[in-house]
Amino acid sequence: MKKYILTVIASLALFFLSSRASDGNGIKKGSDKAIPKPRVIIMSDFPPLDVIPVKAPYGAPEKLSDPDDIQSMIRLLLYTNDLEVEGLIESAGTRANIARKQNILDLLNFYDQVDENLRKHDKRYPTADNLRAVTWQGRDKTYGKGGMANLGQEMDTEASNAIIRIVDKKDDRPVFVCAWGGTYEVAQAIWKVKNTRTPNELKRFLSKLRIYSIARQDNTVQWLLDNFPDLFIIVADNTFRGMMSYAPGSDSTLTDINWVYKNIHRGHGILGLMYPEDTTMDPDKKGVREGDTPSFLILVSAVRGLNDPNKPDQESWGGQFIQPDPAKNHWYDGPGPESVYKWRAEVQADFALRADWMLP
Numbered sequence: 001m002k003k004y005i006l007t008v009i010a011s012l013a014l015f016f017l018s019s020r021a022s023d024g025n026g027i028k029k030g031s032d033k034a035i036p037k038p039r040v041i042i043m044s045d046f047p048p049l050d051v052i053p054v055k056a057p058y059g060a061p062e063k064l065s066d067p068d069d070i071q072s073m074i075r076l077l078l079y080t081n082d083l084e085v086e087g088l089i090e091s092a093g094t095r096a097n098i099a100r101k102q103n104i105l106d107l108l109n110f111y112d113q114v115d116e117n118l119r120k121h122d123k124r125y126p127t128a129d130n131l132r133a134v135t136w137q138g139r140d141k142t143y144g145k146g147g148m149a150n151l152g153q154e155m156d157t158e159a160s161n162a163i164i165r166i167v168d169k170k171d172d173r174p175v176f177v178c179a180w181g182g183t184y185e186v187a188q189a190i191w192k193v194k195n196t197r198t199p200n201e202l203k204r205f206l207s208k209l210r211i212y213s214i215a216r217q218d219n220t221v222q223w224l225l226d227n228f229p230d231l232f233i234i235v236a237d238n239t240f241r242g243m244m245s246y247a248p249g250s251d252s253t254l255t256d257i258n259w260v261y262k263n264i265h266r267g268h269g270i271l272g273l274m275y276p277e278d279t280t281m282d283p284d285k286k287g288v289r290e291g292d293t294p295s296f297l298i299l300v301s302a303v304r305g306l307n308d309p310n311k312p313d314q315e316s317w318g319g320q321f322i323q324p325d326p327a328k329n330h331w332y333d334g335p336g337p338e339s340v341y342k343w344r345a346e347v348q349a350d351f352a353l354r355a356d357w358m359l360p
Contacts, residue, residue: 009236018119018204035308038299039173041087041140041163042076044069044292045095045217046103047182049274054095055064055281063093067276068289069180074264074275077111077292078354080131083296086166088131089159091138091181092218099138108132110271114358115230116137117269121357127149136162142184142218150190150220160188165210174232176210177297182218186211190224190231210309212295212318214240229328234312238332239319240294242340245287250341254348255288260330263352294318294340297347 040263047065048264054064076085090101112128136159142150163186167175177186193205211233213221224231241247245255253259257277264275279289298318302309307316312331313323320339321331 010068029040033242035302035313036173037082037084038302038309039166039171039175040083040085040299041089041166041175041177041295042073042085042296043089043091043177043179043181043184043185044104045072045085045091046073046100046107047096048100048103053084055278055282060354061073062096062098065280068291069274070274071279071288071290072180072292073104073107074271076296077131077271078118078351079128079300081118082298084332085126085131085160086134086175087162087176089162089185090136090220091159091179091185092140092142097141097143099140100148100156101135101137104135105132107274108135110274113265114269116269117360118325118354118357133217134162136185138185139188142182148223150218151188151223155188156192157185157188159185160192162206163189164193167205174208174210174310175298176212176296178213178292179213179217179221180292180295181214181220183211183213183224184218187220187224190228203230208348210219212236212298214292214295225330229330230268232309232310232329232331234321234331235333236321237333238336239321239340240291240337242319242337242342243288243290243293244285244337245289246285247337247341251344254289254344257286257346264355268355271358272355274321297340301343315339317347 030091046069047067049070051065051067051070052059052063056064088104090099090104092099108128108131115125115128126226137157138159139157179186180343205338206228210231213233213235215237216222216235220236224233242250245252259360260275260277264272265277278286295318298316299307301307302319305315308350312321314320318340320334322334323331
């Protein structure tokens with residue numbers, strides 16, 4: 001217990017110092033690893049807020065999905081001061097295989113009730129309207145199809161077109177795409193650029209993208225790997241499991257349901273109350289699941305000067321990866337889940353602190 005208390009104190013001190021050391025662009029002064037505020041697109045197979053875990057033996061098909069995207073999105077919203085969120089994309093991904101951007105907008109209605117409190121601690125938190133304006137609709141039923149079955153002419157979506165506009169902005173910073181439910185929307189954007197622009201224009205477009213794919217949920221990720229050796233892409237087939245409370249070898253006392261009740265779900269306002277308690281229908285696995293969260297934690301730790309997100313072989317809150325073929329800018333699981341859960345004390349202490357900020 002003493003060791004845990006000291007770790008929490010150290011983490012809070014690190015957060016305080018890093019916050020004080022930043023300028024208006026989120027750049028940490030005095031750190032040789034500091035990076036500009038990262039540009040981020042989130043692609044999530046985000047379910048209805050009354051989602052029923054997919055293993056439930058009941059419920060309407062459109063509600064049977066994975067509640068952990070709600071958990072990850074709530075954590076993300078508490079880090080929107082450190083990240084420049086340029087897109088919240090509703091993709092079909094897995095489970096119900098339905099994309100409804102209204103699901104994300106519904107959660108933003110609850111963020112709208114706490115964002116003024118958050119800005120008392122950091123004025124850089126965006127308004128709910130800022131985030132609503134960059135919430136985009138993806139395509140239904142992309143899961144389970146081969147890459148080219150999903151891609152092609154007349155397959156553009158509001159979301160894939162938004163990705164092109166975002167990458168095309170006159171901004172030299174890379175765009176980090178966190179794919180929680182599959183890579184379809186960014187793959188379609190790349191397909192369109194490839195088929196409507198010159199090879200040099202395509203090369204420039206690809207050079208600005210940084211994709212972190214949680215598993216291979218709609219198979220377009222394989223199309224990207226097969227066709228674009230220079231495209232920066234992390235494929236986390238296993239590393240993401242380090243966020244889960246029950247990850248073997250991890251300290252579950254920092255992520256179990258009792259921790260969630262104390263630090264997030266109860267007594268932390270309406271947004272905290274929306275954090276799902278049950279994501280698996282397994283009473284022994286209640287608590288933090290958040291399999292998608294490492295995709296943006298790699299940026300959160302980078303803002304703190306721990307790592308360079310352009311170098312995934314470095315340790316980070318979002319894991320550590322290897323590049324098997326130096327001729328390809330493709331990265332895969334390295335140490336695995338341990339490279340995520342080794343930071344659990346720091347990560348959870350910071351999350352709990354920000355959850356307190358939701359209160360008046």
